[in-house]
Amino acid sequence: MIKSKIKTIGAIVLAGSFLLATPLIHNSFSTETSGAGLNAQNNNRKFLYDEQTKKTYGPKADIVWDKPTKVAFSHKIHTKDAGLTCTSCHISLFRMKAGAALANGDMTMASMAEGKFCGTCHDGSTAFATNTKCTSCHTNATELTPKAPIVWTKPVEAVVFYHKAHTEDFGLECNACHDGTFAMQKGAAEKAGNFTMQALYDGKYCGKCHDGSTAFASNTRCNTCHIGVKGYNRMMGNDGVHGATHKDTKAGH
Ligand code: HEC
Ligand code: HEC
Numbered sequence: 001m002i003k004s005k006i007k008t009i010g011a012i013v014l015a016g017s018f019l020l021a022t023p024l025i026h027n028s029f030s031t032e033t034s035g036a037g038l039n040a041q042n043n044n045r046k047f048l049y050d051e052q053t054k055k056t057y058g059p060k061a062d063i064v065w066d067k068p069t070k071v072a073f074s075h076k077i078h079t080k081d082a083g084l085t086c087t088s089c090h091i092s093l094f095r096m097k098a099g100a101a102l103a104n105g106d107m108t109m110a111s112m113a114e115g116k117f118c119g120t121c122h123d124g125s126t127a128f129a130t131n132t133k134c135t136s137c138h139t140n141a142t143e144l145t146p147k148a149p150i151v152w153t154k155p156v157e158a159v160v161f162y163h164k165a166h167t168e169d170f171g172l173e174c175n176a177c178h179d180g181t182f183a184m185q186k187g188a189a190e191k192a193g194n195f196t197m198q199a200l201y202d203g204k205y206c207g208k209c210h211d212g213s214t215a216f217a218s219n220t221r222c223n224t225c226h227i228g229v230k231g232y233n234r235m236m237g238n239d240g241v242h243g244a245t246h247k248d249t250k251a252g253h
């Protein structure tokens, strides 16, 4: 019976109606489990309770911090799935009170990188590090994405990189570049000394993708990346006035 349901759902999914199929899946499961749900104790509505192990796994709803950025924490993932006990976090790392750590003002990316709060475990060995997989904790990636373009002016003026185009328009994850290809710091590559066309042709930096297959090749469409002196001045909003016309004559390419 379940099989036939799945088949029907499959057909609906094939028809392209994902929105319709999702509630159907939930409905068929809730009818099977609602009996057990009714017998459970009152506070089970707020807490995750497992009939089989007769254990509670902490608050059912995600803890969500809205400021300064949106972050969600799931008890289920940490207790029921990863097998951590309550005491691994409470109360040495976190109080049993949503918002307490944040109100304290110390729960920042910097303190986590020093091994505090989430960083106690999210250090790259017990669990993934806080300088990776930004979007698994941050549920709103766009608020983390730099709005202003990254512009390099050395040795040639000027090369431009837009986050929005890469993350929103082309759907790349932060990790596609912030996995070691680029540091999350403006100007870092420029300081490294080998941020050259040759490096790009060798598949480094932008050349990791701009190789003619994932994205247009680095030895084509020079002007797409190199906006030149003229483009730079226009971007900085100082063309036309302040003697910019003088500079423009140098933008010969
Ligand atoms: C991996 C860490 C971690 C583990 C393990 C963990 N918690 Fe939590 N818990 C948190 C965090 C983080 C908060 C929010 C604290 C804050 O915002 O300052 C929290 C908050 C709570 C709250 C307060 C919720 C509210 O709405 O105010 C309760 C209750 C709670 N936890 C119970 C438990 C119980 C019971 C267990 C074990 C079954 C458990 N926790 C295991 C991290 C954890
Ligand atoms: C393990 C979870 C986790 C990961 C992974 C993570 N963050 Fe955070 N981040 C937090 C928490 C928790 C806060 C503090 C609460 C809040 O902002 O709502 C925070 C805060 C921030 C802030 C606010 C200012 C500051 O410095 O604290 C920024 C910006 C930020 N994160 C960026 C990032 C970026 C970029 C990445 C990926 C490199 C990342 N975070 C990865 C959990 C995480």
Ligand code: HEC
Pocket (backbone or CB within 6 Å): 071, 072, 073, 074, 077, 078, 082, 084, 088, 089, 093, 117, 118, 119, 120, 121, 122, 126, 127, 128, 136, 137
């Ligand atoms: C006591 C250790 C511990 C602490 C503290 C901790 N985590 Fe985790 N977390 C884990 C483990 C273990 C996993 C599962 C292994 C993994 O994904 O690397 C995990 C997984 C996750 C995941 C991945 C969920 C998925 O989609 O697979 C997220 C998101 C997360 N933690 C967020 C947080 C945030 C936010 C905090 C701080 C509020 C935090 N964790 C604090 C141990 C911890």
Ligand code: HEC
Pocket (backbone or CB within 6 Å): 134, 141, 142, 144, 145, 146, 150, 161, 163, 166, 167, 172, 173, 174, 175, 176, 177, 178, 182, 183, 184, 185, 186, 187, 188, 189, 190
């Ligand atoms: C296609 C590559 C690419 C992707 C994808 C990408 N970035 Fe970047 N990011 C860069 C480059 C390049 C820099 C500048 C590094 C340099 O100058 O050395 C940068 C710099 C940054 C900086 C530092 C800005 C500053 O002013 O110092 C932050 C923060 C950042 N990225 C966040 C993110 C987040 C969050 C995501 C995912 C939503 C993301 N990036 C996705 C390439 C990328």
Ligand code: HEC
Pocket (backbone or CB within 6 Å): 159, 160, 161, 162, 165, 166, 170, 172, 176, 177, 181, 205, 206, 207, 208, 209, 210, 214, 215, 216, 224, 225
């Ligand atoms: C992780 C892969 C990846 C990396 C690394 C990467 N790009 Fe891209 N980029 C893409 C993809 C995919 C596109 C869209 C496909 C195309 O236009 O060929 C694109 C498009 C572009 C465009 C055209 C955008 C538009 O609005 O028309 C520019 C300019 C650009 N990238 C510059 C850069 C620069 C400069 C770097 C290095 C600082 C870089 N990219 C690094 C994947 C990447």
Ligand code: HEC
Pocket (backbone or CB within 6 Å): 152, 153, 154, 155, 156, 157, 158, 159, 195, 196, 197, 198, 200, 206, 210, 217, 218, 219, 220, 221, 222, 223, 224, 225, 226
């Ligand atoms: C995918 C983006 C991209 C494309 C396409 C591209 N460049 Fe570059 N170019 C860069 C980056 C990034 C740098 C290093 C940062 C800087 O010099 O400001 C650079 C640096 C240079 C430099 C100075 C360093 C060196 O390697 O000598 C020259 C000259 C140059 N590019 C010429 C070109 C020419 C000519 C083309 C077209 C055949 C081209 N570039 C196409 C991104 C690109």
